[in-house]
Amino acid sequence: MITKTIPYGHQYVSDEDIKAVMSVLTSDYMTQGPIVGEFEKDFCNYLGCKYARMVSNGTAALHICAQALNIKPGDKVITTPITFVASANGFRYEGAEIVFCDIDPKTFLMDLDKLEDILKASPKGTYKAVVPVDFAGYPIDEERLRALADEYGFYLVVDACHAPGAKFSDSKGEMQLVGNGKFADLTVYSFHPVKHIAAGEGGAITTNNKELFDKVALFTSHGITKNPDLMTKCDGGWYYEMLELGHNYRITEMQAALAKSQLKRLDWSLQRRNEIACKYDEAFANMPEVRTPYRANDIFHAFHLYMIQVDDRKGLYDFMHDNLVHVQVLYIPAHTMPYYRQFGWKEGDMPMAENYYAHCLALPMFPSLTDEEQNWVITKVKEFMARK
Numbered sequence: 001m002i003t004k005t006i007p008y009g010h011q012y013v014s015d016e017d018i019k020a021v022m023s024v025l026t027s028d029y030m031t032q033g034p035i036v037g038e039f040e041k042d043f044c045n046y047l048g049c050k051y052a053r054m055v056s057n058g059t060a061a062l063h064i065c066a067q068a069l070n071i072k073p074g075d076k077v078i079t080t081p082i083t084f085v086a087s088a089n090g091f092r093y094e095g096a097e098i099v100f101c102d103i104d105p106k107t108f109l110m111d112l113d114k115l116e117d118i119l120k121a122s123p124k125g126t127y128k129a130v131v132p133v134d135f136a137g138y139p140i141d142e143e144r145l146r147a148l149a150d151e152y153g154f155y156l157v158v159d160a161c162h163a164p165g166a167k168f169s170d171s172k173g174e175m176q177l178v179g180n181g182k183f184a185d186l187t188v189y190s191f192h193p194v195k196h197i198a199a200g201e202g203g204a205i206t207t208n209n210k211e212l213f214d215k216v217a218l219f220t221s222h223g224i225t226k227n228p229d230l231m232t233k234c235d236g237g238w239y240y241e242m243l244e245l246g247h248n249y250r251i252t253e254m255q256a257a258l259a260k261s262q263l264k265r266l267d268w269s270l271q272r273r274n275e276i277a278c279k280y281d282e283a284f285a286n287m288p289e290v291r292t293p294y295r296a297n298d299i300f301h302a303f304h305l306y307m308i309q310v311d312d313r314k315g316l317y318d319f320m321h322d323n324l325v326h327v328q329v330l331y332i333p334a335h336t337m338p339y340y341r342q343f344g345w346k347e348g349d350m351p352m353a354e355n356y357y358a359h360c361l362a363l364p365m366f367p368s369l370t371d372e373e374q375n376w377v378i379t380k381v382k383e384f385m386a387r388k
């Protein structure tokens with residue numbers, strides 16, 4: 001019997017994490033100290049990329065990408081409607097015109113055939129950036145996207161907020177870690193508590209491109225530099241120059257310490273998430289009324305979310321909430337938001353995304369979910385289906 005609500009996602013903070021944060025509080029730095037750099041180094045080592053910049057949250061990371069890519073008002077940027085609105089908003093802050101591309105009904109990711117159709121329909125260079133999302137933790141085919149980026153001349157910014165540690169297989173059969181910088185120009189992460197690495201708030205940008213990285217670093221901290229190579233002159237040791245209109249999107253040392261400690265458990269957490277997914281898969285294998293998420297066998301899924309599809313989604317949502325299971329609907333298609341409707345987007349524009357939204361439900365998925373809790377979730381879904 002379950003007596004406490006089971007959320008769809010939840011952070012796990014260990015004693016070691018707490019110690020790491022506590023030690024920062026009594027150190028000399030609460031911000032702009034050594035820990036942020038230590039996390040960035042560890043994150044680069046984990047992902048196999050050259051550069052990482054930690055920032056205050058994932059939305060700030062997306063905004064910084066838009067600035068680093070010199071997005072100007074009216075520049076066209078393509079993203080998916082099945083994402084958190086920040087994927088689009090980050091580019092809107094710089095005035096980009098957002099173009100939504102419908103999803104593949106199997107993976108729920110941006111449909112790359114449809115993307116190709118959109119790209120083909122306009123002269124090369126029409127689109128400044130494409131922002132696919134590794135939705136739910138399913139890694140998108142970055143190799144194909146890279147080829148399209150080279151052909152059509154856009155920047156590839158992967159929103160991997162759901163997918164630290166996810167891998168896809170390239171055309172040579174080699175597994176590629178998302179964020180390793182081989183295909184994407186920039187990759188973005190979030191360290192919000194429902195995500196894999198919980199820092200309270202936090203985010204990061206990874207890249208192998210030094211020039212882009214320097215811009216990312218500049219925009220994260222007021223557009224200010226002390227780098228003699230970038231300055232017009234130097235009056236003395238105190239001297240710095242503001243080169244761009246940047247922001248204060250820095251993160252604190254406490255958050256960095258938490259993220260750094262959590263990064264050590266990322267592999268364990270991914271393994272645990274995959275175990276939970278397999279158990280759900282098996283539990284609903286013989287129930288066609290509960291459609292479990294597809295995954296190709298040549299990917300490693302990061303399982304930020306476990307999305308099922310059911311006919312009576314509202315019925316199941318209410319029933320589960322009545323039984324202490326806080327299932328969630330993710331996401332309401334971004335193009336149907338009142339804000340994006342003002343640009344002409346409307347219901348009916350993205351049939352696959354809208355059909356997905358009508359049936360989707362996120363079951364609890366987080367590493368500290370107990371067997372007892374997961375059994376309860378499964379039993380309740382089955383109970384609801386049997387009542388029909």
Ligand SMILES: *Cc1c(COP(=O)(O)O)cnc(C)c1O
Pocket residue numbers: 057058059060083084086087133159161162189190191192201202203
């Ligand atoms: C969480 C999330 C973001 C934004 O991250 P925050 O850290 O909450 O600002 C962006 N994109 C996706 C897909 C996300 O899930």
